[in-house]
Amino acid sequence: MFDICKEARYNRGMISEEKLSLLTESAKYDVSCSSSGSGRKNEGGIGNGYASGCCHSFTPDGRCISLLKILLSNDCVFDCKYCVNRCSADAPRATATPEEICELTMDFYKRNYIEGLFLSSAVHRSPDHTMEQLLLTVKKLRTEYRFFGYIHVxxxxxxxxxxxxETARYADRMSYNVELPSEKSLKLLAPQKSKASVLLPISKLAxxxxxxxxxxxxxxxxxxxxxxQMIVGASPEPDGQILRLSxxxxxxxxxxxxxxxxxxPVVRDPLLPDVPGGALREHRLYQADWLLRFYGFSAEEIVEDDGNLSLELDPKCAWALRNMHLFPVEVNRAPLELLLRVPGIGARSAYKILEARQYASLDFVHLKKMRVVLKRARHFITANGKFYGAKSDAAVRGLLTAGERAQNAEQLSLFAAENAAAALTGEL
Amino acid sequence: MIYFYDGTKEAFLTAFLLAWGDREAVFASQNAQLSLGQTCTFVRTDAAAAKRAEQRFLSFDKESMRDLGTMLRSGDANRDAVALAYFRLLAEKKRPVRGMLADDAVRAADECMRRVGLEIHRFHGFLRFMESASGALYAPFSPDNDICDLVAPHFRARLGGYPFVIHDVKRKKAAVCDGKTIFVAPLERAEVALSADETEWQSLWKTYYASVNIPSRERLKQMRGYMPVRYWKHLTEFR
Incomplete structure (x- = not known):
């Protein structure tokens, strides 16, 4: 009876639970899950883009499920030292058919479980064969199944x-993994990959x-x-070099x-460090990355060439403390660019201030009611000419570091339970 | 004076005109606590007066009627007071007041509308359809705000010609779409005969949900922050 059921399932192109679970387990460490940036229209089928992105569920690890994140195959010919799917690892292997992926995507999407598909794969047989299969799958999904939802390949x-x-004609987003920030590290840890094999195709595609x-x-x-995506802490590159590459x-x-x-460290190897890279460093890199993209900073301003980001202070605070001659700024007059550079004032608060000050002169009570966080900002701003920060630069530095330390103590304990099986990749 | 009205835009605008000059006015569309000595009146909608008020407000702020609609959808107990204060300010200033975030009334209205908007966005993600034997899709939910017809257009655009029903179990009403038009109807309870594959797809989704989690990195507080527990009841992955 059981076998007949399985048979029927196979004929309909419904993937088996075992395969789904295996191919998801292998894909889950991939960091990206965003579904934003595409305004694709529904052209007489099912699905459309959602420009701001949309989360459909959250797992107990606090990460969002937006896309159906799955590998076409976890059967790899490459042997990257740090990877769970490397060919020398003794792990169960599975490969899905394009139909299985298409059916799964359509039926999950229709029920509003997912916002789209994130299709990846181990290098199965050869790079060309793998890419062909990925292309075949997304092409089928777009043309035969008339799916217009989000696809990341x-x-x-x-x-x-x-x-x-050709794949790019059907996908909304594609990604090559840079993996490691320098040629030397790639050679050592991912012997089949090189800078040319990842950076060159990125610019070619652009x-x-x-x-x-x-x-x-x-x-x-x-x-x-x-x-x-880049793995941080497996190789010795400093933050300065990483941010410059970004x-x-x-x-x-x-x-x-x-x-x-x-x-x-999921895998023990003499070439790999035994200690984890640290969630705090990752967090600081993301903060710096946001400064690059939304706050008008350059990598050179944030960190020196061969330096690392301060773990004690967030990158914006650290920058502000190096540039105290620019502060304090008056919130009722400062231009947006400068407001964005005040520690503790994020993009949302900056725009709120810009809007509100057209109607009334703002004081600290207003700012507080508008939910502008003043813990750090008060040292760097005046409101209506009033200043509520610490008296000297040294005092400001002391207060900010102490505040961060209290916060980090709590933050680190969140990750203390992490063990070796926990992932190469992590998202903050 | 307490002004009871039925929660519609027209009734609100009628009440607004009636209460003009009454600085003690309290608006109520849900249950209200009467205190001793307080008088109350039941507002009967005056369509012509409402239309007049609407035109006037639109001349102050083009978006004002959309904002009023959003505020009246709120499930917040204070929404009537929030809307009244906001529209009194608008009537006084005679120009858009949306940006005056230093003002308490504006901030309260902003917050109220933001909550409704956020819940609509959340349910674009958290709604779960099941497929019935006839092929129509059915999604039950119990949102904080009255938004079933506001989430429906998103799914109409997305689901092509599929007919679907979005059922607000709490308010006993549903947004129904036949593939083209959306209408709202009272709906007490729905019996849905599931399609042959439905339970298998549900079980595959549960498998996926369990597999994609990284158990060693448990952060339940964060999970609940993004996806409040009160929404879990209707989520397939928790049933």
Missing amino acids: KAIPYADERLVN REKEIFRAENRKGKFLPAGQTT QRLYRGAGLKRVYYSSYV
Whole structure:
């Protein structure tokens, strides 16, 4: 009886629970799960884009489920030292068919479980074969199943350019993993990958998108752009070098996001460190990354070439303390660019202040009622000429570090339960 | 004086005109606590007067009627007072007041509308459809605010021609879409005969939900912050 059921399931193209669970387990450490940036319209099928992105559920680890994150196969020919799916690992392997992925996506989407598909794969047989299968799957989904929801496809290093470019016609977003921030580390830890195999295709794909736009061709080409991800702490690169690379990717290749995942030793190898990269460092990198993208900072302002970010202070505080001659600023007059540089004032608060001060001169009571967080900001602003910060620069530094320390003590304890099986990648 | 009205835009505007000059006015569309010596009146909608008030408010602020609609959807016990204070300010200033965030009335209204908007956005994600034997989709939910017809257009655009029902179990009403038009109807209870595959897809979703979690990194507080427990009742992954 059981076998007959299974048979029937297979004929309908419904994936088995075992396979689904195996291919999800292998994909779950991937950091990205965003579904924003695409305004794709429903052209007579099912699904559309949601420009701001949409979370459909949250798992007990606090992460959101937006996309159906799954591998087409976890059967890899590469042997990256840090990876759970590397070919030398003794792990159960599975490969799904394009139909199984399509059916699963359609039926999950229809029930509003997911916002779209995040399709990735181990390098199965060869890069070209894998890319072909990924292309086949998304093409089927778009043309046969008439699916217009969000699709993120991971690009496979060394795969033929033509395959990648064709995939880009069907996907909303693609990503190559940079993995490690320098050629030297790649050689050591991911022997089959090189800087040329990851950075070059990123800029090629960006150029292809520009050509597509310039020629005004019909259809779409990665409306939500490209992203990438880097493992931090498995290799010795300092934060300065990492952020400079991110800046280059943002400015040069128009990347939408760089994800950082702090290294956690899942695999023991003499080439890999035994200690985890630390969640706090990852957190600081994300803070710095936000400063690059939304706050008008450059990597050079945030951290020196071969330096690391301060763990004690967030990068904006650290910058402000190095530039005390610019402060305090008057909230009723300061331009947006400067408001955004005040520690503790985020983009939302800055815009609120801009709006509210057109009608009334703002004092500290107003700011507090408007939910502008003043714990850090009060040392760097005046409101209606009044200043409520500490008297000297040294005192400000002392207060800020003490505040951070209290916060971090709590923050670190959250991660204390993490053990080796917990992931290479992490999201804050 | 307490002004009881039925919670519609027209009744609110009628009451607004009646209460003009009454600085002690209290608006109530739900249950209200009567205190000794307080008088009350039941406002009967005057369509012509409401229309006049609407035109006037629109001339002050083009978005004012949309804002009023949003505020009256709120499930917050204070919403009538919040709306009254906001519209009194608008009538006094005779120009958009949305940006005056230093003012208490504006901030309260802003907060109230933000909550409704946030819940609509949340249910774009948290609504769960089940497929019935006829192929129509059915989603029960119990939102804090009265939003079933406000979440429906999103799903109409997305689901192509699929007919669907979004059932507000708490308010016993439903937004029904036949694939093209949406209408709201009272609905006490729905019996849904599920399609042949439905339970299998539900069980696959539960498998997925369990597999994608990283158990060693438990952060339940964060999870509940993003997805409040009161919404879990209708989520497939917890049933």
